[in-house]
Amino acid sequence: IQLTQSPSFLSASIGDRVTITCRASQAISSYLAWYQQKPGKAPKLLVYAASTLQSGVPSRFSGSGSGTEFTLTISSLQPEDFATYYCQQLDTYPLTFGGGTKVEIK
């Protein structure tokens, strides 16, 4: 299953609302996770089951969607949120990741 993320890059300011989209090549119900990765670090789980926030993740992050289209939203961008975000489908082996969305400071 192929995952296409858009945009691949976005430039935003502190306090902005940011939305990242992940489209699956076939329906995956709600079997999707989102991760955040900062330079030199391992990815960190943010959301699973498309919309369930991992424990400890700030509530400004939210996930939605089902089937083939999903979104990750950051309601008010904070300095620590500048990173690359990846989606991963959990429906079918082999599990696959999207190409990533890099969020940079405007």
Next chain:
Amino acid sequence: QVQLHQWDAGLLKPSETLSLTCAVSGGSFSGFSWTWIRQSPEKGLEWIGEVNHGGAANYNPSLNSRVSISVDTSKNHFSLTLRSVTAADTAIYYCARGPERSTWKYSQLWGQGTLVTVSS
């Protein structure tokens, strides 16, 4: 606090075998799925395979029969073996743990990553 710690694999020559180990400290080992994922500029994040909490292994077909993952519950660690490596296997390799006693396959906890370089 549960942590996953990986050992460096360093530099390999083409056709050699990559062996990586991930040690689990600070928490239980049983009841979880254990996964290896790698990341390279060319392929991005690539799922290599897992041993699930029931002990069954699943691998990425793109790696064909070159890969195996084993679990040693007595030592609280799990390992990756990748045979006949080529330059295309150069990547940062991550170990990861899934949620407890669950069929969900997301990676909840990650190791620090280790760079593997394949070069003659």
